[in-house]
Amino acid sequence: MRRSQRIVAITKALVEQPYRVFQLREFAELFNSAKSTISEDIAIIKETLLELNNGRIETLHGVSGGVRYVPYVSSSELHRRVNNLAKKLSEPKRILPGGFIYLNDLVDSPVSLAEIGEIFAQKFSDKDPEYTVTVETSGIPIALMTARALNLPLVVVSRQSRLTEGPVLTMNYLSGSSRRLETMSLSRRALPPHAKVLIIDDFMKAGGTLRGLVELMDEFECEVVGKGVLIDTAEPKEKLIDGYLSLIRIDEIDEAKQKIVAKPADWIS
Amino acid sequence: MRRSQRIVAITKALVEQPYRVFQLREFAELFNSAKSTISEDIAIIKETLLELNNGRIETLHGVSGGVRYVPYVSSSELHRRVNNLAKKLSEPKRILPGGFIYLNDLVDSPVSLAEIGEIFAQKFSDKDPEYTVTVETSGIPIALMTARALNLPLVVVSRQSRLTEGPVLTMNYLSGSSRRLETMSLSRRALPPHAKVLIIDDFMKAGGTLRGLVELMDEFECEVVGKGVLIDTAEPKEKLIDGYLSLIRIDEIDEAKQKIVAKPADWIS
Numbered sequence: 001m002r003r004s005q006r007i008v009a010i011t012k013a014l015v016e017q018p019y020r021v022f023q024l025r026e027f028a029e030l031f032n033s034a035k036s037t038i039s040e041d042i043a044i045i046k047e048t049l050l051e052l053n054n055g056r057i058e059t060l061h062g063v064s065g066g067v068r069y070v071p072y073v074s075s076s077e078l079h080r081r082v083n084n085l086a087k088k089l090s091e092p093k094r095i096l097p098g099g100f101i102y103l104n105d106l107v108d109s110p111v112s113l114a115e116i117g118e119i120f121a122q123k124f125s126d127k128d129p130e131y132t133v134t135v136e137t138s139g140i141p142i143a144l145m146t147a148r149a150l151n152l153p154l155v156v157v158s159r160q161s162r163l164t165e166g167p168v169l170t171m172n173y174l175s176g177s178s179r180r181l182e183t184m185s186l187s188r189r190a191l192p193p194h195a196k197v198l199i200i201d202d203f204m205k206a207g208g209t210l211r212g213l214v215e216l217m218d219e220f221e222c223e224v225v226g227k228g229v230l231i232d233t234a235e236p237k238e239k240l241i242d243g244y245l246s247l248i249r250i251d252e253i254d255e256a257k258q259k260i261v262a263k264p265a266d267w268i269s
Numbered sequence: 270m271r272r273s274q275r276i277v278a279i280t281k282a283l284v285e286q287p288y289r290v291f292q293l294r295e296f297a298e299l300f301n302s303a304k305s306t307i308s309e310d311i312a313i314i315k316e317t318l319l320e321l322n323n324g325r326i327e328t329l330h331g332v333s334g335g336v337r338y339v340p341y342v343s344s345s346e347l348h349r350r351v352n353n354l355a356k357k358l359s360e361p362k363r364i365l366p367g368g369f370i371y372l373n374d375l376v377d378s379p380v381s382l383a384e385i386g387e388i389f390a391q392k393f394s395d396k397d398p399e400y401t402v403t404v405e406t407s408g409i410p411i412a413l414m415t416a417r418a419l420n421l422p423l424v425v426v427s428r429q430s431r432l433t434e435g436p437v438l439t440m441n442y443l444s445g446s447s448r449r450l451e452t453m454s455l456s457r458r459a460l461p462p463h464a465k466v467l468i469i470d471d472f473m474k475a476g477g478t479l480r481g482l483v484e485l486m487d488e489f490e491c492e493v494v495g496k497g498v499l500i501d502t503a504e505p506k507e508k509l510i511d512g513y514l515s516l517i518r519i520d521e522i523d524e525a526k527q528k529i530v531a532k533p534a535d536w537i538s
Contacts, residue, residue, distance in 0.1 A: 001317075007273050008317040010278040012324065017380055048270075048277040055281065096435045101435060104456060108424065111286055111416035137405040143425060144410050148379035154410060155377065164372060166365045187373060 001031050006041050014045070014057065014069035018121070019151035023066040041132070042067055053077075071118040071149050081115045082264040084250050089231070089262040099255045103203065104182070107142065116247070120200060120228045123245055124150075127225035129198035131155050131191060135184055135213055139201040142230055146200050155197070157213065161185040171216045176206025176240045184212055186220070193221040203263025204229040207241040215240065231262075270300050275310050283314070283338035284325065287390070292335040311336055322346075339394070340387040341529050348482075350384045351533040355517050358500070358531040368524045372472065376411065376499070385516070386414025389469060389497045392514055396494035398467035398505035400424050400460060404453055404482055408470040411499055415469050424466070426482065430454040440485045445475025445509045453481055455489070462490040473498040476510040483510065500531075 001009075027038045046057035049072075056070045073081070085106065094102045120142075129150065133261040134143035135157040147154040160183060161168045170185040189231055193199070199213050210227060217224050224258050227244040234251045247268065263269065270278075279296055296307045315326035318341075325339045342350070354375065363371045376382050389411075398419065403412035404426040416423040429452060430437045439454040460466070468482050479496060487492050496513040503520045516537070522528040532538065 001320075004273055004276050004313050005317040005320070007276050008280050008314050009321055009323075011277050012284050012318070015281045015305070016383075017285050020380070044273050045277050048274040049281070051270075051274070052278055054278075059433070096433065098432060100433045100435075102456070102458065104424075104425070104459060108422040110413065110420065111289070113413070114285075114417070137409070137425065137427070140409045141413050144379065144382070144413055148383070153374075153377040154379070156373070157407065163367060164365065164369045167370050187371070189371065190373060220537065235381050246476065 003031070003041060006033065006038070007044060010038070010041055011045055014067070015055070016061055017151065018069050018071050018199055020148050021064060021066040021068045024066050024089070025068075026188045071121060073115075073118050073122050078268060079264070080118060081119065082247050082268050085112070085116075085230075086262045086264055089248060090260050092258040092260065094260060095253065095258055097255075099253050101250075101253065101260065103138065103231075107202075110145075111144040113141050116147045116230060117147075117195050119247060120146040120148035120198075120245075124226035124228065127198070128196060129225050130195045131197045131222075133157065133191075133197045133199050133213065133217065134201055135159070135209060138203065141201050143200040144229070146198070150198075152198070155186070155190050157184050157216065159184060164259055169216065169219055171212060171219065173212035173215070174208060174209070176208030177236070182212065184207070184209075184216060186216060191217075191220045191222055195220075195222045196225045197222045198226045198228070199224055199227050202230045204232045204239075204244070204246065206236050207239040207244070210244060211241045214261070232265075270302070272306075272310060275300050275302065275307070276313060279307070280314055283336070284324070286420065287338050287340050287418050290329060290333060290335040290337045295335075338389060342384075342387050342391050345488070347388060347537060348533070350388065351516050351537050354385075354499075355531045355533055358517060358519070359529050361527040361529065363529060364522065364524055364527055366524075368522050370408070370519075370522065370529065372500075376471075379414075382410050383417070384412040385411055385499060386416075386418045388516060389415040389467075389514075391417055392416035393467050393495035393497065394488070396467070397465060398494050399464045400466045400491075402426065402466045402468050402482065402486065404428070404458075404478060407472065411471050412469040415467070415497070416431055424455070424459050426453050426455045426485065428453060430514075438488055439487065440481060440488065442481035442484070443477060445477030445480070446505070451478070451481065453478075453485060455485060459489055460486075460489045464489075464491045465494045466491045467495045467497070468493055469497050471499045473501045473508075473513070473515065475505050476508040476513070479513060480510045500510075 024035045028035045049055040053074045087184040132147035133155045165187040167188045168185040229246045231248045250262045297304045318324040322343045401416035402424045434456040436457045437454040498515045500517045501515040519531045
């Protein structure tokens with residue numbers, strides 16, 4: 001194989017599986033090339049992505065050494081992505097009776113979901129999470145795309161326990177906004193003790209669900225190393241949880257005036 | 270930029286967004302190169318993927334012309350993927366009291382989910398689906414990865430309607446195996462009439478849920494162009510639906526003997 005062909009194949013393999021470590025030997029065997037040749041190929045890939053400011057190739061040394069692709073979202077790209085979402089979220093047609101917002105189509109495209117997942121991945125990768133955890137239903141796509149960008153397994157907490165889950169740990173909690181009793185449960189098999197978990201959800205108001213998830217992780221003796229939500233709301237000001245990262249904040253929903261005010265979170269603007 | 274660098278950047282862009290059409294002009298402007306140069310770059314990428322039997326580059330002519338990356342799963346790779354899953358599914362520790370099977374960890378890794386999504390994408394791409402539809406909860410990750418491989422929006426049908434969905438169409442149906450009354454609902458806004466939809470779910474026994482989904486699509490005046498499930502069961506023999514594609518079949522679950530017999534679907538072996 002020529003250099004340009006090896007570069008196609010290596011770029012594809014790396015980019016398709018972010019954070020997966022590939023050993024130079026794997027590529028050398030596949031292309032029947034010397035490891036030094038593969039090293040040169042990878043140097044070209046690395047340099048190009050740096051120049052484009054569009055992803056990183058990291059070299060890991062030691063026994064489990066090799067190279068891996070790490071998505072990189074530049075500051076201008078972050079602004080573009082989040083501003084687009086905030087704009088889409090501000091469309092008046094989203095307002096439903098009772099001041100609720102229709103969100104289902106906000107991130108229904110795999111491309112937008114992947115864009116969001118990469119942002120969360122970038123913000124939390126230094127905490128070395130081992131699992132991505134979410135609660136059904138609407139947070140699953142974002143959590144899965146975050147898990148994909150970090151190459152982590154996805155764990156989905158249920159709203160009600162099912163026969164197909166075996167022994168479960170169930171937790172009752174009060175939803176923050178409506179003070180309604182809610183339940184969540186997770187199979188005992190889903191997480192090993194002392195795992196580091198990243199919690200991802202799509203929407204947060206008072207934070208009751210997020211707090212419930214944190215307490216559930218506590219029961220599993222897992223360590224929550226990060227909490228990310230796509231959207232939070234300015235009201236209520238007092239949240240039941242702190243230390244979470246949101247991408248977009250809804251400042252105001254005015255049903256009478258058919259107006260939604262949403263903007264990128266403070267840390268972004 | 271040198272050829273090898275352009276090849277890195279173009280490969281990455283194409284592979285990251287399967288089925289998205291890129292115009293040669295986009296790349297030509299980005300790299301400040303002639304369209305003929307970009308054409309040559311793409312020819313190298315196309316030829317390499319063909320040689321590796323690992324994805325295709327398609328050229329589309331006409332007004333919306335351009336190039337796109339289409340995942341390709343070779344026959345040997347299909348066997349490897351499905352056999353791995355069938356083997357994992359046959360692990361006796363999955364048997365739960367009552368003969369249920371613990372499936373949550375079967376496809377919790379984004380890499381396996383992407384592998385499954387690519388298989389469904391390949392089997393149904395010629396039907397030109399416009400939406401991927403699933404029902405909450407456990408089918409969502411597979412459906413999303415199928416949607417990603419085809420660059421389609423994901424639509425998730427709910428088990429119960431929510432205030433955040435606006436006007437919904439609700440459907441009651443009998444679950445095939447337990448003859449229990451079940452409900453599913455979908456926001457009126459979720460699908461336009463006459464859309465072509467691909468239904469994806471993770472598990473099917475008698476097919477009551479799948480049939481419910483098909484009937485719901487009927488109410489939306491949508492055309493179901495494909496139905497894929499990851500796992501189906503040999504029993505009951507009489508299914509409530511036909512024309513679906515499964516990847517793995519469970520032939521037997523013997524709780525007393527702690528035995529699960531699962532194997533690739535007939536069309537694969």
